Amino acid sequence: MRPISLIVGLFGFWLVLTAGLGGWSVMIGLVLASLIGMAAVHLLARPEDRALSAGELFGLAAYGIGMVGLILPAAWQVLRLVMQGRIDIDPVVIEHQTRLRRPLARVALANSITLTPGTHCVDLDEDRLTIHCLETRFAQPIVDGVLEQRLARLLEGQS
Amino acid sequence: MSALLWAALLFLLANAFACLGRAILGPTLPDRILAANVIGTKTVVILVLLGVVLNQVIWLDVALVYGLLSLTVSLVVGRLMETGRLPGPEAEP
Amino acid sequence: MSEVVLIVAASALIAAGCLFFLAGTVGLLRLPDFYCRLHATTKCDAVGAVLILSGVALVAGIEAQTIRILALIALIAISSPTAGHALARAGWHAGHRPWTREAEHEPE
Numbered sequence: 001m002r003p004i005s006l007i008v009g010l011f012g013f014w015l016v017l018t019a020g021l022g023g024w025s026v027m028i029g030l031v032l033a034s035l036i037g038m039a040a041v042h043l044l045a046r047p048e049d050r051a052l053s054a055g056e057l058f059g060l061a062a063y064g065i066g067m068v069g070l071i072l073p074a075a076w077q078v079l080r081l082v083m084q085g086r087i088d089i090d091p092v093v094i095e096h097q098t099r100l101r102r103p104l105a106r107v108a109l110a111n112s113i114t115l116t117p118g119t120h121c122v123d124l125d126e127d128r129l130t131i132h133c134l135e136t137r138f139a140q141p142i143v144d145g146v147l148e149q150r151l152a153r154l155l156e157g158q159s
Numbered sequence: 160m161s162a163l164l165w166a167a168l169l170f171l172l173a174n175a176f177a178c179l180g181r182a183i184l185g186p187t188l189p190d191r192i193l194a195a196n197v198i199g200t201k202t203v204v205i206l207v208l209l210g211v212v213l214n215q216v217i218w219l220d221v222a223l224v225y226g227l228l229s230l231t232v233s234l235v236v237g238r239l240m241e242t243g244r245l246p247g248p249e250a251e252p
Numbered sequence: 253m254s255e256v257v258l259i260v261a262a263s264a265l266i267a268a269g270c271l272f273f274l275a276g277t278v279g280l281l282r283l284p285d286f287y288c289r290l291h292a293t294t295k296c297d298a299v300g301a302v303l304i305l306s307g308v309a310l311v312a313g314i315e316a317q318t319i320r321i322l323a324l325i326a327l328i329a330i331s332s333p334t335a336g337h338a339l340a341r342a343g344w345h346a347g348h349r350p351w352t353r354e355a356e357h358e359p360e
Binding site: 013016074079082087090110120123124130132 | 272282285291298336337345352353
């Protein structure tokens with residue numbers, strides 16, 4: 001059942017890119033989308049995977065919009081840092097134990113840590129995150145778990 | 160407008176060559192791969208700018224394929240560097 | 253009138269994008285080690301590319317090519333952090349230790 005939505009999505013992408021080149025193009029697109037969709041599900045899907053609910057999709061969308069607000073200050077901070085005459089940093093590596101349980105939420109957390117100013121996620125192993133910080137003070141929001149709470153609300157339905 | 164696009168294009172080209180310097184200097188393997196990855200992102204943008212400046216849509220298709228391949232290369236080379244083999248750790252007997 | 257506004261907005265976006273790309277390049281060249289350079293490139297490259305492509309999409313108007321540019325924006329926004337994670341993890345597991353200020357004067 002699950003390949004269907006993937007095939008529909010792939011075929012939609014094909015239609016957008018070819019912009020209606022006639023019957024043959026649509027037919028080839030349909031065949032290719034089915035082949036790729038079935039192969040991808042066969043190769044990549046695991047039995048414990050399940051489809052996202054509407055609420056989770058909404059959560060992901062809200063998360064994506066929130067990312068824009070995070071990455072702009074982060075890029076600006078890097079810009080200021082590298083344009084200084086002397087680069088003054090003292091990098092540390094910290095480990096953080098997350099209380100998020102779903103793999104999707106954990107990946108989202110790692111992603112947002114990378115896009116937050118001064119921190120970059122290096123490794124994610126079960127519930128342990130290894131994080132490289134340009135300075136010790138950038139690690140504080142992660143230890144406090146501000147992002148984690150937001151993600152738990154959005155993707156795990158907790159308050 | 161086209162002058163600005165050309166300026167941005169040449170500026171990015173100069174940037175890409177500067178990044179090539181990091182790929183040559185190294186000093187470690189990850190540094191070089193990172194530099195290649197960064198050049199890939201810049202190339203995608205350069206291709207899009209070329210497509211708009213020359214008014215030929217085919218460049219945008221080239222950019223799309225280049226972007227997808229660039230991501231794949233980063234992921235595969237990263238995995239190869241991490242495990243020393245392409246199938247990855249979970250495929251070991 | 254709206255034409256002028258559109259061109260000014262697009263020019264501003266492209267100029268800002270170039271600035272962020274410059275920051276990424278300078279960071280790649282100046283920062284002391286691989287992990288610090290990752291900080292600069294994952295953030296600045298994604299932001300720079302998205303800004304420039306948005307500017308270009310504004311100028312291009314609603315045509316077949318705009319959809320391709322939007323697809324490219326989505327691709328870069330997703331792929332840049334992903335590639336950053338993959339490379340960071342690869343370097344970490346390959347045994348590269350990050351640069352620290354204390355270790356600066358010690359021999360390798």
